Structure formats: C-alpha cells, structure tokens
Amino acid sequence: MKVTLKVEKSLGESFGLDFIEKEINCDDNIWVADLLEIFNIPFTSEVLVTVNKEFCRGNIKLEDGDRIAVHPMLIGG
Amino acid sequence: MIGGYTGKVIKVNLTEGEIKTDYFKEEVLRKYIGGSGLGAKYLYEMTDEKTDPLGPDNPLIFMTGPFTGTKVPMSGRHEIISKSPLTGIYGESDAGGRWGLTLKKAGFDGIIFEGIADTPKYVFIENEKIEILDGREVWGLDTYQTDTKLKEIHGNDCVVSCIGPAGERKVPLAGIFHDGKDARAAGRAGLGAVMGSKKLKAIVVKGNGEVPVIDRDALMESVKKLTPGILDKTKSLSMFGTAGGVIRSESIGDLPIKNWKQGNWESVEKISGQRMAETILKKKFYCGACAVGCGRDIEINTGPYAGVNGSGPEYETLGLLGSNCMIDDIEAVAYLAELCNRYGTDTISTGAVIAFGMELYENGLITKEDLDGVELTWGNARAAAEIIKKIAYKEGFGEILGSGVKKTADKIGGLAHEYAIHVKGLELPAHDPRAFNSLGLGYATSNRGACHVQGSSYFFEKTAIMPEVGINEPLDRLSQEGKAELNFHSQNIMCLMDSLKLCKFIIYGGINLTNIAHWINYVIGWDISVGELLETGERIFNLKRMYNVREGISRKDDMLPPRILSQPRRDTGTGKNLPNLGKMLNEYYEIRGWTDEGLPKEETLRRLGLIE
Numbered sequence: 307m308k309v310t311l312k313v314e315k316s317l318g319e320s321f322g323l324d325f326i327e328k329e330i331n332c333d334d335n336i337w338v339a340d341l342l343e344i345f346n347i348p349f350t351s352e353v354l355v356t357v358n359k360e361f362c363r364g365n366i367k368l369e370d371g372d373r374i375a376v377h378p379m380l381i382g383g
Numbered sequence: 384m385i386g387g388y389t390g391k392v393i394k395v396n397l398t399e400g401e402i403k404t405d406y407f408k409e410e411v412l413r414k415y416i417g418g419s420g421l422g423a424k425y426l427y428e429m430t431d432e433k434t435d436p437l438g439p440d441n442p443l444i445f446m447t448g449p450f451t452g453t454k455v456p457m458s459g460r461h462e463i464i465s466k467s468p469l470t471g472i473y474g475e476s477d478a479g480g481r482w483g484l485t486l487k488k489a490g491f492d493g494i495i496f497e498g499i500a501d502t503p504k505y506v507f508i509e510n511e512k513i514e515i516l517d518g519r520e521v522w523g524l525d526t527y528q529t530d531t532k533l534k535e536i537h538g539n540d541c542v543v544s545c546i547g548p549a550g551e552r553k554v555p556l557a558g559i560f561h562d563g564k565d566a567r568a569a570g571r572a573g574l575g576a577v578m579g580s581k582k583l584k585a586i587v588v589k590g591n592g593e594v595p596v597i598d599r600d601a602l603m604e605s606v607k608k609l610t611p612g613i614l615d616k617t618k619s620l621s622m623f624g625t626a627g628g629v630i631r632s633e634s635i636g637d638l639p640i641k642n643w644k645q646g647n648w649e650s651v652e653k654i655s656g657q658r659m660a661e662t663i664l665k666k667k668f669y670c671g672a673c674a675v676g677c678g679r680d681i682e683i684n685t686g687p688y689a690g691v692n693g694s695g696p697e698y699e700t701l702g703l704l705g706s707n708c709m710i711d712d713i714e715a716v717a718y719l720a721e722l723c724n725r726y727g728t729d730t731i732s733t734g735a736v737i738a739f740g741m742e743l744y745e746n747g748l749i750t751k752e753d754l755d756g757v758e759l760t761w762g763n764a765r766a767a768a769e770i771i772k773k774i775a776y777k778e779g780f781g782e783i784l785g786s787g788v789k790k791t792a793d794k795i796g797g798l799a800h801e802y803a804i805h806v807k808g809l810e811l812p813a814h815d816p817r818a819f820n821s822l823g824l825g826y827a828t829s830n831r832g833a834c835h836v837q838g839s840s841y842f843f844e845k846t847a848i849m850p851e852v853g854i855n856e857p858l859d860r861l862s863q864e865g866k867a868e869l870n871f872h873s874q875n876i877m878c879l880m881d882s883l884k885l886c887k888f889i890i891y892g893g894i895n896l897t898n899i900a901h902w903i904n905y906v907i908g909w910d911i912s913v914g915e916l917l918e919t920g921e922r923i924f925n926l927k928r929m930y931n932v933r934e935g936i937s938r939k940d941d942m943l944p945p946r947i948l949s950q951p952r953r954d955t956g957t958g959k960n961l962p963n964l965g966k967m968l969n970e971y972y973e974i975r976g977w978t979d980e981g982l983p984k985e986e987t988l989r990r991l992g993l994i995e
Contacts, residue, residue, distance in 0.1 A: 314618070315612075315615075316848075320856075320857075351630040351631040356622075361622060361623075363657070375618075377616070378846050379619045379627060379628060379630075380619050380620055380627070380628055380846060380888075381628035381631055381632045381635075381698070382888060383628075383697055383699035383813055383835070
C-alpha cells in the first residue's frame with residue numbers, strides 16, 4: 307500500500323531527512339510508530355502526529371492512502 | 384510621514400479629570416519603537432525611587448506598537464507598564480485579544496493614567512472622543528460581568544479592559560483583563576492593583592479607523608508568502624493551544640510539580656491540552672491578526688464544575704494551578720482559572736502562592752485555623768478555590784497570600800523562605816531553569832522578576848533558531864555554554880518584539896529579524912538594519928535595568944530561589960542538572976557591558992544613547 311508522509315521542514319532537518327513530503331510504499335497495515343521509526347522519528351510527546359489531519363493519539367494501523375503529518379510539539383506559555 | 388503610528392498618546396489625570404494629548408517626535412519613536420520601549424521611557428521619566436506604586440504619582444501606561452492594528456501576523460497585542468506593587472520595581476505585562484488594535488483604530492497609540500479619582504470611574508474612547516464616566520455601576524462586578532454590563536451600555540462592538548474585585552482591593556496579584564470571558568490577561572506584576580488604586584474600573588474602546596501603512600501591497604505579499612510556514616511550524620499550538628505542550632514539558636523536567644519539588648508526575652496527561660480537546664473544548668480563540676489561534680474557548684456542562692464557560696486554561700495556568708498544586712483534574716483547573724479570571728488575579732502568581740501555601744500547610748507553618756477551616760492539602764481543588772476567593776477579597780490569611788510568596792515568607796519567616804519560589808518578588812512561571820539552563824540566567828536578570836517571556840531563551844534551546852545572531856540550530860538545553868550570549872540576544876530581541884507588539888510565538892513560526900526589518904519598512908517606512916534593531920532592543924533592555932538600578936537593584940538581586948539552585952529534580956528529563964548561575968552571570972555582565980555588580984557602565988549607556 308501507499309501512504310504519504312509529510313514532516314515539517316525544520317523538524318525533518320533535525321531528524322536528518324532530505325524531504326518534506328514523500329510517498330512511501332509500505333507493508334499492508336503497518337503501524338504508525340513503525341513507519342516513523344524507519345525515518346528515525348520518535349513517536350513520543352516530542353512530536354505532533356496527525357493521520358488524515360486528525361490527531362493520532364495512539365499507535366494505530368495505517369491504511370492505503372493515509373496522509374501522515376509530523377509537526378514539532380511546542381512548549382510555551 | 385511615517386506609518387504604523389497614530390502619533391498620539393492620551394494622558395488622563397484622574398485626580399483633576401483632565402485629558403491631554405501627547406505627541407512624539409520620530410527620533411524618539413525610532414529609539415524606543417512603542418509598546419514596552421516607549422512605556423519604559425515614560426515610566427523612567429515620570430517616576431523615581433520614592434514613587435509609591437499605589438500612589439497618585441505612579442502612572443499606568445497602556446501602549447500599542449507600530450504593528451498593532453496592521454496586517455502584520457500575530458500583532459494584535461498591547462503592553463501595560465507601571466511600577467509594580469508586587470515587586471516594587473519595573474513592571475510590565477502584555478495581553479493579546481482585540482483591545483490594543485481597537486485603541487489604535489480609535490486613533491491613539493496609547494493612554495496614560497495619572498492621579499486617583501475621587502469615586503470609581505471608567506473611560507470611554509470612541510474614534511478620538513474620550514470621556515471619563517461614572518463607574519459606580521460596574522464597581523464590584525467581576526471582569527466577565529463588567530464586560531457584559533459595559534457592552535450593554537456601549538454596544539457589542541466595544542472592547543473592554545478592566546479589573547475585577549482583586550484589583551479594586553489593590554491585591555498585589557491582581558491583573559488587568561480584556562475581551563470579557565475570553566480573558567486575555569495582562570496578569571503579571573500586579574498592575575491590576577495600580578488600576579484599582581486609581582479607582583479606574585475599565586477602559587472601553589471603540590474604533591473603526593485605519594492604521595497607516597506605507598506599503599500595503601508589499602506587506603500583504605510578504606504576509607501571504609510567510610503565513611503557510613508559520614501555520615505549519617505552529618500546528619501544535621493551533622491544534623491543542625499552549626496546553627498541548629504540557630506532556631512534553633513534564634517529560635523533559637520543565638513542568639513545575641508540587642511547588643517545584645517533584646520530578647515526574649504520572650497524572651500529567653489528565654491536565655493536557657489533548658485531554659482538553661477531547662472533553663471541554665468548544666472552539667479556538669484568535670487574537671487580532673493571528674491565524675494560529677492558540678487560545679481555547681471551553682464549556683463545562685455537567686458535574687461539579689458545570690457552568691464554567693469562557694477562556695480555557697493555558698500552559699502556564701495548567702502548570703501553576705494544576706501540576707504545581709498536584710490538581711490532576713482538567714475541569715477543576717479550568718474552574719480555578721475562571722475564578723482567577725473573574726476576580727481578576729494572575730493565574731501564575733495565584734497558582735504559585737497556593738502551591739506555596741500547600742507546602743506551608745504540609746509542614747505545619749500554617750494551620751487549618753489560620754485558614755478559617757480550609758484544609759490546604761496537595762491536590763485539593765476545593766480548598767484552592769476557597770483560597771482564590773480569600774486572596775481576591777483580602778479575607779483572612781488570603782490577604783497575606785495575596786501579597787505574593789516573597790512577602791508572605793518574610794512575614795512567616797524561617798523555613799517559609801525555602802518554599803518561596805520567586806525572583807525579585809515575582810513568582811516563577813511554569814518553566815524550570817533546571818530543564819533549560821538559559822532560563823536560570825534569564826529569570827535572574829529579567830527586569831520584572833522571574834519571567835520566561837522577557838527573554839524566551841528556551842525557544843532557542845529546543846526548537847527555534849535566529850541566524851542573524853548566530854543561532855543556526857537549537858542549543859543544548861542542559862549545557863551552560865553560550866547561555867550568557869543567548870540571553871543577551873534573546874532579551875534584546877524580546878524587548879524589540881514587546882515594543883513592536885509581536886507575539887513571541889511568531890519565532891516558533893520561523894520568522895526572523897530580517898523578516899521583521901522588512902515589515903518595519905513596509906509599515907513604518909524606515910529602512911532599518913538588523914544591527915539597528917538589535918541595538919534598539921539592547922537600549923530598551925538597559926533602560927529598564929537603569930530603572931531598577933535606581934530602585935537599588937544589583938547583582939545581589941539577580942538570584943534564583945535556593946530550591947532551583949541547589950535541589951535537582953532527579954527526574955527523567957533533567958537528571959541532576961542545576962543551573963550554574965554565578966558563572967553565567969559573570970559572562971553575561973561582561974557581554975552586557977555592566978560592572979561585576981550588575982550596573983550598566985557609563986560607556987555602555989552612552990553607546991546606547993541613554994545618557995549624553
């Protein structure tokens with residue numbers, strides 16, 4: 307199946323990525339944490355992960371055509 | 384002709400009932416910009432070390448910046464400046480919302496109040512018309528009620544700045560509140576008490592004029608180009624508000640827990656922005672000219688806190704009224720925050736004094752009898768609510784706690800000083816200097832006392848960059864290296880942003896000094912270099928330091944609480960890290976051009992044009 311991974315530019319640079327958005331061929335029903343691990347992106351409170359623009363609260367199985375976006379989780383008040 | 388300014392500041396003498404208009408020279412504006420910078424200049428000239436913060440001679444200064452009311456992103460802010468009754472030194476506090484931009488559209492850059500009215504008053508401003516009106520009808524109302532009542536009188540298109548019962552009673556923790564139940568608070572430094580001392584309940588503004596902009600097309604083109612990047616980088620603020628950072632903050636040892644004594648907290652998720660989004664969130668709140676919308680609008684319809692409706696708790700509120708008091712119920716924290724907003728007290732300092740009170744209570748330094756029967760135990764939200772009311776109405780021990788942790792510790796004495804977490808009398812906000820070493824130096828040298836936004840140096844220790852000052856990648860937060868230089872730059876930059884009136888989160892959005900210089904060119908018409916911008920920020924920072932030096936501030940006051948200096952959190956995020964303040968201070972004073980005692984050298988002040 308194919309999914310699209312988009313990583314905010316500066317965050318991507320900090321993880322050593324050379325892309326902002328990429329279509330990825332992956333195994334059926336891959337878990338979101340496993341997909342991110344391929345790119346050394348931690349599935350932790352350090353990042354905000356959305357799947358199809360919805361907040362990804364836990365480790366879920368992805369489906370064909372899903373759009374995953376990763377943004378920095380900012381601290382400030 | 385320059386853009387960005389109306390060129391007029393109103394001066395209202397409440398003793399005499401007089402209204403005058405002040406005009407600026409362009410050279411003054413270029414040196415001090417507006418907002419915090421211009422306010423600091425007024426305050427320096429209008430007061431001295433003998434000025435009583437609650438007396439008639441202490442001015443209360445509301446200032447917008449040249450970006451306020453324009454299309455510059457995230458510029459819907461204003462600054463309030465006065466001598467602080469909480470700390471006795473330089474005081475300022477800023478707020479978002481719509482009040483500042485409406486004042487600007489009404490035709491004024493700022494408004495300065497002097498004197499004391501004989502009876503409660505409020506001021507109504509509509510498109511260059513100014514009236515001092517009888518405020519007795521709204522005196523005694525809370526901030527939400529005041530907003531509602533004044534909108535009934537003046538129409539829903541007015542915007543209200545006001546105080547609550549705490550400000551009326553001159554409680555040193557009182558703030559000034561805007562936009563009704565959206566509660567945009569200028570909470571810090573007790574400026575609500577200054578407003579109350581003047582018997583000034585509210586300032587109501589209505590305006591539909593245009594702020595002059597020199598090159599609108601260029602500005603709009605720049606805004607259009609940069610906004611997608613800002614939104615992409617600040618997605619978490621938009622999605623979960625500042626509250627979205629609570630979980631990450633706890634994980635790195637930043638969040639205050641149990642009056643700054645505990646490392647980790649397993650309940651943190653319960654008070655997070657993520658939990659808020661799933662439960663009580665109604666919609667986002669956007670300040671003027673902001674597309675991010677980090678504000679929260681909440682509603683609680685069932686359970687013990689049913690009826691809470693309005694501004695949702697921000698990160699700072701969750702840190703101080705939540706984790707610092709060990710209250711692990713998001714609805715309870717929202718309720719406590721609404722009490723603070725309605726009564727008109729700063730949620731940071733109020734949460735801090737309650738946590739401090741809980742530690743005093745735990746250790747027997749205060750008792751149930753002292754508190755009129757309130758059992759101020761950790762996590763007790765009902766007790767916290769009782770204390771908030773006592774603080775706001777100066778009831779019993781609430782009057783002492785309402786003077787802040789420093790003065791309360793002075794009164795109790797002994798071990799109370801161990802539990803009093805403040806710098807220069809201002810309670811610490813919800814970021815731990817043991818998690819970000821730069822914050823230790825930043826809190827110690829901030830001109831209004833412990834403050835994270837006067838330098839926002841921690842932005843550059845985790846996410847943000849500022850290439851123009853050599854910060855090309857975020858610094859190591861647990862290292863001491865380079866933190867003096869970081870604070871020098873970040874404090875100067877934040878002075879600049881507080882004067883232009885730009886939300887500091889725009890730095891998270893990737894905006895840099897070059898972008899800001901371009902916007903100044905488009906809005907005001909000044910061809911300004913990054914070097915001049917940095918020097919302007921440095922000038923403003925030193926002016927505030929000069930104010931404090933005149934009040935007797937020196938190295939002896941540039942300190943951190945003993946708990947922060949000497950007790951590691953021993954958590955998973957910071958381990959045993961402690962900020963090495965003395966070393967960082969030495970480097971910092973040298974970079975600033977100050978003496979070893981922290982006094983700006985004559986040559987520094989001369990270089991910055993602060994003395995002849």
